Amino acid sequence: MTLETVTQQVVSANTSQERQEARRLLHEWVSLHPEDEYAPALSYLLDCMEEHAREAVAEWEALQVKLRTRGAACLTVDEVARIGLSARSLEEIHHAREVLHAWEQAHPEERIMHEVYEVLYVREDGWRAEAAELAALAA
Amino acid sequence: MREELEQIRRALEEMLGRPSRWSGVLELTDDPAVNGSKPYRCDIVLNSSLAGQDVRWRTLIHEMLHTFSAGYNRRDFDDAPGWEEGVVEQCQRLLRPAVLARLGVGADEAIFAWAEASHRYNGYIRALETLRQSLNVPVDRFFLDLLSEPIKTRAALVVALSRALPADQHRGFLRTFSAALTTLKRRPE
Numbered sequence: 001m002t003l004e005t006v007t008q009q010v011v012s013a014n015t016s017q018e019r020q021e022a023r024r025l026l027h028e029w030v031s032l033h034p035e036d037e038y039a040p041a042l043s044y045l046l047d048c049m050e051e052h053a054r055e056a057v058a059e060w061e062a063l064q065v066k067l068r069t070r071g072a073a074c075l076t077v078d079e080v081a082r083i084g085l086s087a088r089s090l091e092e093i094h095h096a097r098e099v100l101h102a103w104e105q106a107h108p109e110e111r112i113m114h115e116v117y118e119v120l121y122v123r124e125d126g127w128r129a130e131a132a133e134l135a136a137l138a139a
Numbered sequence: 140m141r142e143e144l145e146q147i148r149r150a151l152e153e154m155l156g157r158p159s160r161w162s163g164v165l166e167l168t169d170d171p172a173v174n175g176s177k178p179y180r181c182d183i184v185l186n187s188s189l190a191g192q193d194v195r196w197r198t199l200i201h202e203m204l205h206t207f208s209a210g211y212n213r214r215d216f217d218d219a220p221g222w223e224e225g226v227v228e229q230c231q232r233l234l235r236p237a238v239l240a241r242l243g244v245g246a247d248e249a250i251f252a253w254a255e256a257s258h259r260y261n262g263y264i265r266a267l268e269t270l271r272q273s274l275n276v277p278v279d280r281f282f283l284d285l286l287s288e289p290i291k292t293r294a295a296l297v298v299a300l301s302r303a304l305p306a307d308q309h310r311g312f313l314r315t316f317s318a319a320l321t322t323l324k325r326r327p328e
Contacts, residue, residue: 048317115259
């Protein structure tokens with residue numbers, strides 16, 4: 001284990017479980033290198049990430065409630081883009097496209113969000129490639 | 140547009156000093172929602188309607204820059220889309236004038252400015268710019284260094300750079316960095 005691997009684990013942590021694992025690794029590092037002056041900074045970074053993740057999750061949940069109760073047409077440009085750029089699974093991608101289309105119909109004066117479709121296209125293509133690979137393996 | 144992509148590839152290879160991973164395959168789409176895309180396979184996808192429009196240059200350069208981006212793979216892109224799209228788009232804006240000059244293309248910058256004013260990757264660029272300014276690194280160096288660093292380790296590289304900051308600025312930077320991560324990475328869970 002090096003300080004670089006610990007740093008990588010900390011900055012990559014995205015779920016609560018991953019942040020816990022990063023903290024465990026950091027404690028292990030500190031127990032092996034009590035003189036290391038940088039470890040407290042990484043611990044502080046994890047605290048900040050925990051706080052910002054909580055805020056982001058709450059914002060996302062509020063956005064989902066807004067979408068459910070008021071419909072896609074009432075979303076702001078940034079909110080629609082966030083839904084599109086966050087979609088990862090095929091189901092989420094399909095849902096994001098529906099939201100984008102509904103929003104575009106309600107706001108014909110706004111330009112098409114090509115960049116959001118670019119990300120959706122890349123992710124969908126990734127799923128297609130994976131399905132083709134699995135089918136080839138099964139054949 | 141295939142020949143134009145070839146010219147851009149050659150110009151960028153000279154400017155960046157490393158080879159592109161583009162397969163040479165250009166796939167045309169007529170899906171009006173998609174201007175351009177660079178799937179994980181090393182092909183480039185462009186909308187056929189872009190041909191002949193000046194604004195195409197920014198899309199062509201953007202998609203070609205993905206082929207110079209280190210560690211462009213599905214898992215790392217999914218985990219951190221902003222660390223890729225924000226870096227590539229800002230590199231496109233920084234390198235475009237020099238690329239077009241090499242190609243002898245005189246396109247109206249106002250067309251690009253219009254397309255970029257409401258660009259949906261501006262949020263990613265703002266988050267990255269906040270970090271760059273806090274670190275006081277020249278803009279070209281910051282974004283081109285990130286482009287040559289694998290996507291997966293770009294965030295760690297920025298944290299490593301922050302170690303050079305004076306102690307009284309370091310905690311503030313880490314807080315800014317953490318806030319930027321929520322924009323640049325996939326949605327936190």
